Amino acid sequence: PAVADLVIWDLYDGPRAVTAALTLDALASLRGLLPAERGLAVLNVSDVLPFDVVRPVLASLRMCFADVALLAEPSTLRGRRSGNCVLVASAGEPLPVDEMARRSAGAPVRGRVVAGDDLDRFVAGAVPATDSAPLPLPDAALGRGFL
Numbered sequence: 001p002a003v004a005d006l007v008i009w010d011l012y013d014g015p016r017a018v019t020a021a022l023t024l025d026a027l028a029s030l031r032g033l034l035p036a037e038r039g040l041a042v043l044n045v046s047d048v049l050p051f052d053v054v055r056p057v058l059a060s061l062r063m064c065f066a067d068v069a070l071l072a073e074p075s076t077l078r079g080r081r082s083g084n085c086v087l088v089a090s091a092g093e094p095l096p097v098d099e100m101a102r103r104s105a106g107a108p109v110r111g112r113v114v115a116g117d118d119l120d121r122f123v124a125g126a127v128p129a130t131d132s133a134p135l136p137l138p139d140a141a142l143g144r145g146f147l
Contacts, residue, residue: 002035009043017045019053019135024060024128031064031091039091041065049079053135055126058087058119063128065089069097069115070122071104077112086111 007030011018022045030041041061047054054070061068067090076083088095097115104111114122129135 001032004033005035005039007033007039007041009041009045016137017047017053019129019137022053022057022060022135023130024063025131027057027060027128028064031089034091037092041087041089041091043087043089045085045087046082047085048076048082051085051122054085054087055123056129056135058123059126060128061087061089062123066092067095068119069095069100069113070119071100071111071113073109074112077114 011021045054045057069088071086073083075081101113104113
């Protein structure tokens with residue numbers, strides 16, 4: 001417990017996210033690696049509208065962490081294509097959402113930050129995945145893999 005200040009999750013089998021490692025129990029274990037008052041978890045999860053993977057993962061993170069935000073390219077969030085969704089979770093302190101938004105808007109690959117009330121609406125109705133109710137396999141959602 002509490003052995004790291006930063007945990008990065010970027011687990012893929014070729015081009016497919018390993019969704020079996022994104023259950024509520026797995027993410028609670030990941031949270032246990034961080035000290036109670038500080039620390040960040042950053043997850044890279046590819047998905048596509050209607051975000052059948054990212055929304056439940058965000059629901060799980062919100063149960064385990066003090067603050068959570070989503071960063072993605074605007075075209076991914078609008079459902080024009082699949083893409084990487086970066087999920088950021090803080091163990092204790094609030095995330096610097098304004099700074100994250102400013103930096104991602106000016107990055108070479110423009111990003112958008114979804115946090116606060118916007119994240120509430122994005123996640124609404126999503127249920128965390130469990131071993132008995134897992135996330136869809138990457139190529140089962142909409143009949144294609146997440147790339």
